[in-house]
Amino acid sequence: MDLRFTDDEIAFRNEVRHFFRTAIPAEIRRKFSEGEEVSREDMVTSQRILNAKGWATPRWPVAWGGQDWTPIQHYIYLEELQFNSVPQPLQFNVDMVGPVIAAFGNDAQKRQFLPRIANLDDWWAQGFSEPGAGSDLASLKTRAIRDGGHYIVTGQKTWTTLAQYANWIFCLVRTDPEAKKQMGISFLLIDMATPGVVVRPIITIDGRHEVNEVFFDDVKVPVANLVGEENRGWDYAKFLLANERTGIARVGITKQRLARVKEIARQTPAGEGSVWDDAAFRSRAMLAEIELKALELTQMRVVAEQAKSGGNRPNPASSILKIKGSELQQTVSELLLEAAGPNALAFRGYDVEPGSNDPLAELAWAGLAAQNYFNYRKVSIYGGSNEIQHNIISKAVLGL
Amino acid sequence: MDFDLTEEQSLLKDSVDRLIEDRYGDFERRNAYAREPGGWSRAVWRDFAALGLTALPFEESTGGIGGGPLETMIVMEAVGRGLTLEPFFSTVVLGAAALRLGGTEEQRETLVPQIIAGELILALAQGERQARYDLFDVATTARESGDGFVLDGHKTMVIHGDSADRLIVSARSSGGRRDKSGITLFLVDARAPGVEIHGYAGQDAQRVAEITLNGVKAGADAVLGGRDRGHDLLEHVVDIGIAALAAEAVGAMDALHALTLDYLKTRKQFGVAIGNFQALQHRAVDMMIALEQARSMSVLAAMMANAGARERRAAISGAKVLINRSARFVGQQAIQLHGGIGMTMEYKAGHYFKRLTMIEALFGDTDHHLAKVSDAGGLLEEVA
Structure with missing residues (x-):
């Protein structure tokens, strides 16, 4: 056993760290680190810098711009990316639709889409959840009926993250209404400029516009936009959701946020000193730090196992990363909220009505702490809620 | 970055796991061991020694195996699974660490072979009622006398204290009760005049002891790790x-x-x-x-x-x-x-x-x- 990185791995870590800190604009990293909204332009700028270096899509097949890294290098890359507050390359692009097209798409689709996905020339949204299909995703109802060279798509998707920026959406649609739930689903790529596609914002409790409803009303989609085989979409979705687990624990981001909690607590006056001088507060922060250290090590155990087995030996520890990782993201968002104290009341207003409600700029960080706390309730809901994760572990790992 | 055991560590794990399963797999046997004198099984302890577990942390030059904390971890996981009662923790973890880190060559030459043979039990007598968890809170005194010391005080919850042949006692040789400096560790013969030991089984069936030191003589050669630097x-x-x-x-x-x-x-x-x-x-x-x-x-x-x-x-x-x-x-x-x-x-x-x-x-x-x-x-x- 050895917890240390090799000299080569340390050199690699220093290389990626240096690149992230010098090549990505400081203002983008600052916004991300302080929980401010990172704009579409910021995301595009950041991802294109990474892509130019070949680092936007390291997990892709090498032929399509991936890196021939060891699992430990992939781990180091992602931890450093998160820890240094670089916005992660758009996950819908690089961790979801990209790998699915690379694995199951035809050559024409690969050539048409993959380079644009990597460079964020196309912004993709994920059309999975529906009003009646959340945790029970396979009960989705959006229909795609074959009509000559097209599918006619009708239905509704929801919780579609950043669809307001997207020009493409990958959807799970029902192509065989007679088949058993999982069997009649296909994976379809839809140009959002097609007539009949309508996006409506959903404003979440933090007052921000992050998710949307997307309506499809007799939308004509060329059959060429079907990925893989008809009615095999559920298999591709499972493949995609396994990819989504990449970096799901978000240890690097939570570490950075916890460091920020400490910094803010030290600067925020309370009693004779600062919030950080309050032993009860400090204890809770330390507890989070200890749990986070344990999670980091658990994640390292999983990565080391992957490095040894080429990912063939499933490690039961891997399944807890999402649950524990999301809990800690939430805990740290609570700590920041508490460090802000009464100042967290300051609310900068809804994005949909900019400037309508603007407290003093010096309170902005505290208001953001509350907004991010509200917003982070999502992390135990999305990507398979923590309760669903419990069900999966119970069945797959514990055999109950 | 590597979390796998080496081949030798895997062998150690297999043999320890087998021993514990064999001796402790039937839970009734644990109850029987607990009723033996001292609350643990001499026979199982001999098995520990025969397997080399009592030699685990000692340098190879002293007849040991040269194992480190990872080897200890492997054995202690098995100890935890078996809920074993033998004095491995007090002797081969705590006692051995004190000897390895603080013992003189002479102390090690005398004691290590006996520990390896399974013939010498050690106990760390550091706890005191008022100290709670503070290692530096030491009221037991070590008074200089002739070319040695005289120890007086009370030690509490000493793990396997009633089975120990030697006690490792923390005592105050200078400074105030809660000073970090001025503490000295002594190797004390458990049968020395003035040592009173009251042993009993704790909530978990593990043996602990209350120990009173009443004018106990300790020579200068009993000091572990230097005077006042304990x-x-x-x-x-x-x-x-x-x-x-x-x-x-x-x-x-x-x-x-x-x-x-x-x-x-x-x-x-x-x-x-x-x-x-x-x-x-x-x-x-x-x-x-x-x-x-x-x-x-x-x-x-x-x-x-x-x-x-x-x-x-x-x-x-x-x-x-x-x-x-x-x-x-x-x-x-x-x-x-x-x-x-x-x-x-x-x-x-x-x-x-x-x-x-x-x-x-x-x-x-x-x-x-x-x-x-x-x-x-x-x-x-x-x-x-």
């Missing part, structure tokens, strides 16, 4: 002990979780195995999460047990906090998921629960170590 040595010895306890807790939690899963799969109510109920399934998953997080911190504690004091302190205290919290959660949930049977003295689950609860209190509870992590400035690297 605190740092004691702290390091205890940190090594905490890493070992972390592994014991992981072993116990692992076994207890497995026992609980078995029960969920076999116990039927409402016509089905109770493991079909989601409320219980989720609890079992949460136990697994607590266990895996504890396992990660046990590895960290082992890897850091001999690191520099500052890094070591934060890692060991961090590990103890997490181990304690996991131990409490896994223990409580195991009893709850078992229902009534978990409450009985007859069934093994309750004994794991009790041992885990006592481990929480050994060498510092959660609040104590949380404060220590805080004092050390945390566990994570700062953002540059």
